[in-house]
Amino acid sequence: MNLTQVLLLGIIQGLTEFLPVSSSGHLVIVEHFMNISLEAESLMGFDIILHAGTLVGLLFIYWRTWIRLIKSFVTPDHQNRAFMMALIIATIPAVIAGLLLQDYIVAVFRTTQSVGLSLIVTALVLILAERFPQERKGVDLPRSGALWIGCAQAFALIPGLSRAGLTIGAGRMIGLSRKEAIDFSFLMATPVIAGALILTLTDFISGEVIFPQVSMLIIGFIASMIVSIVAIVFLRRWVVRHSLGWFGIYLIPVGVLLLLS
Secondary structure (H helix, E strand, C coil): CCCHHHHHHHHHHHHHHCCCCCCHHHHHHHHEEEEEEECCHHHHHHHHHHHHHHHHHHHHHHHEEEEEEHHHHCCCHHHHHHHHHHHHHHHHHHHHHHHHHHHHHHHHHHHHHHHHHHHHHHHHHHHHHHCCCCCCHHHHHCCHHHHHHHHHHHCCCCCCCCHHHHHHHHHHCCCHHHHHHHHHHCCCHHHHHHHHHHHHHHHHCCCCCCCCCHHHHHHHHHHEEEEEHHHHHHHHHCCCCCCCCHHHHHHHHHHHHHHHH
């Protein structure tokens, strides 16, 4: 990869990880059409470094929230403790699916046609979710609702099925406001991305994943981190007045073009 390709992939990862349009799907598209010649093991290593950039961006935005949630276990803050338990429950399905199915998913679903179909599915979820009535849930999100959102996150392991799109859509379907659904989605992404990084390090030690040269990793990481912070701030402000269905309108023609390619 050259510098332009590294920067572009970092920007795309940072932008699409939190906008509900599928970062993994867009990375597959760009890597395919840019004809990047890295081996699959190196691409996986580079992709996970880009995810590390988005993780730092997440922590930068939500560090105060995480401190409050963690402190709730040693203080009489029952609301935040219940919210933390909901996050833990929501994380379980993705952890199980990742451990059992990650290798199969990478082998079978990392094609442009598969991504195209998955983008269309994500679009339909976003559009349909906006038709559900909003009920104020806040920190009183029931555990069954957290598990529902967690199952949506597990399906998003498939490239093209947007993690943000499916989890925000699932949150909207059980009555969360757009902002509540987005904040829950972003907070539950933190342990999942961190877990994926740990697994990748173990794969690196065993030789299953190869990291490209250090300069590529640093540039991609920084680009992903900076753009992810901008994307999070933008989306949290934008959804107050706008429907998430607009992202679905973007995804449908992109998905159709990929199916026809």
